[in-house]
Amino acid sequence: MSTPPPQSSLSPLSRPGAERLVAEAVDTGRLERAPAEQLGEQLGREALREAVLEGAFEAKRRGKGDLVSVSKNVFIPLTNLCRNRCGYCSFSKPPDSPEARTYTLEEVAEAVRGGLRTGCHEALVCLGDKPEQAHPSYREWLAQRGFATTLEYLVQACRVAFEGGMLPHTNAGVLSAEQMQALRPWNASMGLMLETTSQRLRGKGKAHGVAPDKDPAVRLRMHEEAGEVGVAFTSGILLGIGETAAERVDTLLAIRDLADRHGHIQEVIVQPFHPKSGTPMGGADPLSDAEVAGWVALARLILGPEMNLQAPPNLAPQVLELLLRSGLNDWGGVSPTTPDFINPEAPWPSLGELARRTEAAGQRLVERLPAYPEHLLGRPELFDTRVREAALGLADERGWARSRGPRAGVEAA
């Protein structure tokens, strides 16, 4: 029998009560667990949610001014094989599926050339988790090319992308410290969505019931080790996979704690779950756009004004203006040349449209590299020397990306 979600016993907040909690968080630069849970439980109430949005926007203004960044990238799904079976995932395919695909190194090089032609700086390399441990035919595919593990192959793919002129950002699932060390000479940054700290969701029939790499302890350890190795790191929370408000708050606090101790968390993604037909969670209800904006705002108050906070624009294209009021300062990677392979049903907005709508909301879009300016310029220990030099060569004096081609409306900061 699976464990039911814990019930809340928090008392209702008045709007003035919520405003007091929010104002204190804006002034101190962080929202602590008890008030965060209280606000989080009641984000469904519009008046209270508006108070949270207003505070989050003020916190963003204090930390990031009027800038909202975007990274122009080429998305390379190196392999869509995976050893896990997350209930919401349509990216992963079994090896006998006609849609199963592993890129050859030549295909990686071709994707990189496509990115260069369209002015991209980032190669976003994504793949399933340790597929060789589950799929003998894929192990054979690797062995025929002289590789014993996906990691060995991934290192070569990143090398091809880096030597081709891109700055790779790799998200390969759970990696050990040694594996991150092996990738570091070819990557500007790496990432792993923490997704959730809820152990409950590892239960039978839950989102992570058949996903050993989604054990929160395993993912927290990788975050910790990324800090120890010295990697500019992306984390994030996945909203709407069965977690409670208190578990969302716990996830955000865990990321904040890691950022406080290591300073390596360069951005936090707030990503809503999108139901995909044909998956076990295809019939589950996602959060409403208003709730997503409320959680972006609460994340801003918890994480503070300095954290880079990202919400993907293709997952809420109708409400970019609402998101822009909720305290985000980054749209993440947007590709002029490749789809979002994780959410293929959700096309990217054009950079021109993003720029127009960001500006209409009184903010300015600026292009960044996979590493953020404050990390690239102020935290050299988070980068391999050669990768940092390459990144600095693509950056202006403030650390933002210099144009290498069609910018489609993105302004200089």
Ligand code: SF4
């Ligand atoms: S680990 Fe990632 S790729 Fe694998 S099944 Fe889960 S969401 Fe899909």
